[in-house]
Amino acid sequence: ETGVTQSPTHLIKTRGQQVTLRCSSQSGHNTVSWYQQALGQGPQFIFQYYREEENGRGNFPPRFSGLQFPNYSSELNVNALELDDSALYLCASSAGGIFSGETQYFGPGTRLLVL
Amino acid sequence: DAKTTQPNSMESNEEEPVHLPCNHSTISGTDYIHWYRQLPSQGPEYVIHGLTSNVNNRMASLAIAEDRKSSTLILHRATLRDAAVYYCIPVITGNQFYFGTGTSLTVIP
Secondary structure, three states: OOOOEEEOOEEEEOOOOOEEEEEEOOOOOOEEEEEEEOOOOOOEEEEEEEOOEEEEEOOOOOOEEEEEOOOOOEEEEEOOOOHHHOEEEEEEEEOOOHHHOOOOEEOOOEEEEEO | OOOOEOOOEEEEEOOOOEEEEEEOOOOOOOOOEEEEEEOOOOOOEEEEEEOOOOEEOOOOEEEEOOOOOEEEEEEOOOOHHHOEEEEEEEOOOOOOOOOOOOEEEEEEO
16 A cells, blocks of 8 residues: 655746646545645645545635546646745645544655745 | 644653643534644654544553643653654644644653
């Protein structure tokens, strides 16, 4: 059984560009959540997808969007990048929505630097 | 919003027990309390969770106050590998999953 994987591991972009980050869920998991973690801070919830539908969103603007595919892999898209978007982006998969109390399994993250 | 209060940092000697406190005074009756930890340069990992009664697993124990407004994560014998940031997370139905800033645990050899 493979764990949660993310790609790429590191990425450098310039302000105004767009970025797509990818996540492969753990086998058998139908829910994926994305988090942003700034340096020295705890992860902040961006949104969650359950069976390909958005199922909860944190306090992030619409330029943060996502997709979940039928195989439950997922993408996080960020448009019009800003310097403050520089952070570690984490995805986590679970067998049910996080609001059901299911354990989340995290990937190692993608570190994004916006110049 | 349901928020948590945790000490910014704690220290423990190796092989001694560690009690990590958390206050979550606005939690509601159906919200689970989760604890995760994040080792340096890794994503968070699940430690334990509970609803009302105390819980034990191979990693730790979770003691939940009777009024559920606070909980304590107990590591029975701290090892160097337990040095991490520990997050207390009351999962709030219909609201976001809030990590907070956590407690940074240092284990002294």
